[in-house]
Structure formats: C-alpha cells, structure tokens
Amino acid sequence: MEKLTQQEEEAMLAVWKAGEGSVKTFLEFIEEPRPPYTTLASTIKNLEKKGYLTSRKIGNTLLYAPAVTEEAYKQKFMGTVVKDYFENSYKELVNFFVQKKKISTEELKEIINLIEGKK
Template structure:
C-alpha cells in the first residue's frame, strides 16, 4: 500500500463517508473552493490505479467505491508515521505529545487508561479463561 497525497486522502475521506459516489457527488462534498470536476476525476483515476478505488460503469458514467477500508489505511498510515518520526515507538510518540501539549500526570494517566480500555475491547480473551 502506498501513502496518499493530501488531495488523494481528501477524496478518499469523501468516498469512505459516502461509500459509493460519482465524481460530481465527491466534488459536492469537498470544501470551498471546490476543485474542478476534471481535477477530481483525475485524482479518482489515480486512486483507482493505486488500488484504492474501484468502479461500476453506468454507460459513460462511473460510480466509484473504496477498495481499501478506512481503518486499514489509518493503521498503515500510523505505522509509517510512527516509524518515520518516532522509530516505531509508541512510548516516544506519547512522550512527544505529552511534552508538546504540556500534559500533566493525571492527563497522561487518563490517556493510558483510554488506550488500555481500547486494547481490552479489541482482545476480550486475555487468556484468563484458560
């Protein structure tokens, strides 16, 4: 999987939200100033070539849909981001945000409790049933 450009990601965000859309539908959801129809169409075709988007043909029109789930891309992006900026270390990432946002010990504790709760939800069988 390749990392998306900012313009490609903006189009994908719309497609993930709409699930299926024609170029005009995608363009309507983009913020002002809206890019030209041809620009959106070109970006969608690039996304299709990269394997992010598929389409169904209706005559000369194409309805596009995501081939990559948003969560899958989010996970890919975060792993790349962490390896590129924090040597793949979650601890370094949290430390950076703690320093950059002046988090106190209580806020850090709440953050860690939130992370732990999310991990517990993802893996309800923690081995205690053995």
C-alpha cells in the same frame, strides 16, 4: 499500498465518507475550497489506477467505491510514521504531542481510560 498525496488523501476521505458514488457525489463531501470537478475526476481516476478504488458503470455514470478501507490505510501509514519518526514507540509519539502542547491533560486521561477499557 503506496502513500497518497495530500490531494489523493482528501479525495479518499470524501470517498470513505460517501461510500459509493460519482465524482459529483464526492465533491459534496470535500470542504471549501473545493477543487474543480475536473481536478477531482482526474484524482479519482488515479486512485482507481493505484488500486484504491473500484468502479462500475451505471448508464452514462461511473460509480466508484473504496477498494481499501480507511482503517487499513491509517494502520499502514501510522505504523510507518511511528517507525520512521518515533523510534517505533507510540510512547514517543504521545510524548512529542505533550511537549508540543498538542494534547491536553484531559485528552491524556481519555486515552488512559481507553487503554484500560473504561468509558
């Protein structure tokens, strides 16, 4: 599984939200400013070639569906980020966000509760 470009990730997020659909369907799941239809169609074709999507033809319309789950993609590439940038330590990852003030005390408490199995 190869890392996607930002444009490809945006398209895959739309596909994962929609489930199965056409390029027009996926366009509706992308926030403004949306790419032109032809740009998204090209991106979708590339994702199919890379093995991220499958397609089937219904009449004159191609319907695409994810071949890779969002969770599998996140797991693969978050692990790579942690390994490459945080010495393979999730503690270092959290520490980075704490130092940059990108995570609040309340959010840290929520994370601790999740780890401890509390709701």
